[in-house]
Amino acid sequence: MFFAPVLMAAVILVAALVLLKESEVPERPAGGFDLAGAFSITGAMLLLVYGVVRLEHPGNGVVGTIGVFAAGLTLLAVFVLIERRTAHPLVRLGILRSHPLVRANLGAMLFLASFAGFQFVATLYLQEVRGWSSLQTGLAMLVIGIDTILAPTLTPRLVNRFGNVRVLFGGLVVAALGYALFLPIGMDWTYAAMLPTMLLLGVAFSLAYGPLTMAATEGIAESEHGLASGLLYTSIQFGTALGLSAVTAVSVAALGDAGTPEAMLDSLRLALVVPVAAAVAGAVITAFGIRRRAPGPAAPVPVQVSA
Structure with missing residues (x-):
C-alpha cells in the first residue's frame, strides 16, 4: 500500500520534467520564506486537533484541555499578526x-x-x-x-x-x-x-x-x-x-x-x-x-x- 504511491509519484515526476514547460511570465518580485507564519499556523492546527483528541478521556483534566485549546487559538492569533506585518506573508489575508x-x-x-x-x-x-x-x-x-x-x-x-x-x-x-x-x-x-x-x-x-x-x-x-x-x-x-x-x-x-x-x-x-x-x-x-x-x-x- 505504501510502496505503490512511491512508484506512481516517480513516474509522474519523470513525466512532469519531460512534458511540462514553464510558461513565460512577467518578472517575479523578490520574495522570502515566511517561516514564522508557517510554524505558527501549523502549531495552531495541531493544538486544536489535539484538544479535540483530549476530549476522548475527560480524566485528562479539564484545565489541561482548555489550556491546549487556548494555546491553539493564541497561535492562530499570532499567525494573523505575523501575516499582517511580514513583507512576504504565507497567506495574504486580503484574499479571505x-x-x-x-x-x-x-x-x-x-x-x-x-x-x-x-x-x-x-x-x-x-x-x-x-x-x-x-x-x-x-x-x-x-x-x-x-x-x-x-x-x-x-x-x-x-x-x-x-x-x-x-x-x-x-x-x-x-x-x-x-x-x-x-x-x-x-x-x-x-x-x-x-x-x-x-x-x-x-x-x-x-x-x-x-x-x-x-x-x-x-x-x-x-x-x-x-x-x-x-x-x-x-x-x-x-x-x-x-x-x-x-x-x-x-x-x-x-x-x-x-x-x-x-x-x-x-x-x-x-x-x-x-x-x-x-x-x-x-x-x-x-x-x-x-x-x-x-x-x-x-x-x-x-x-x-x-x-
Whole structure:
C-alpha cells in the first residue's frame, strides 16, 4: 500500500520534467520564506486537533484541555499578526475577503471531516463489531470509488447545466443523506442495507470534490490561484484530522468502560451523528453561495482521485 504511491509519484515526476514547460511570465518580485507564519499556523492546527483528541478521556483534566485549546487559538492569533506585518506573508489575508473562497474552504473542511469520520466509524463497525476481515471491509467500501467514473463524465455536464455551486450543494446534501441512512446500523445488518450509503457517498464525491476546487478559485486573480489552492488543501487536511478526532472522542466517551459488542455499537451510532452534522453544516454554508441567475459556461471540472 505504501510502496505503490512511491512508484506512481516517480513516474509522474519523470513525466512532469519531460512534458511540462514553464510558461513565460512577467518578472517575479523578490520574495522570502515566511517561516514564522508557517510554524505558527501549523502549531495552531495541531493544538486544536489535539484538544479535540483530549476530549476522548475527560480524566485528562479539564484545565489541561482548555489550556491546549487556548494555546491553539493564541497561535492562530499570532499567525494573523505575523501575516499582517511580514513583507512576504504565507497567506495574504486580503484574499479571505473573497466570500466564494471562504465558503469553499469551510465546505471542504466539513465535507472531508464528515467522510473521514464516517470511514473510521464504518471500519470499526465492520471489523470490530461484525468481525469482518480487512479485505471484506475494503470490498464493502469499494463502491464509493464510482466517483472515478462519474466525476470526469457526469459532473462537467451537470456544472455546465446547473452551475458550480448548485452541483456542490447537491453533493453535500447527498453526503448528508448517505450518512443519515447509516445511523440505524444493527448487529445483523446485511450488506444490502449498507449499499445505499456507499453508493450515495460515491455520488457525493463526484458532485462535490471537483466543484470545490473550482469554487475555491472563483473570482481570485490568476496570480493567486496557487495560494487559493493551498488554502483549499490545507482545509481538506485539517478537516480530515478534525473529523477523525471528533468521532473518536464521541465514540470513546460514549463507550466508557463497557466492552460488549452492543455497547460498542451504541457508541458508534452516536459517533455517526458527527458526519451527519458536518455534512449538513457544509450544505447550509454552501447554500448561501447559490445565486438566482442562469448559469453560464463553466470551466472544465478537474478530474479527481477516488475517495
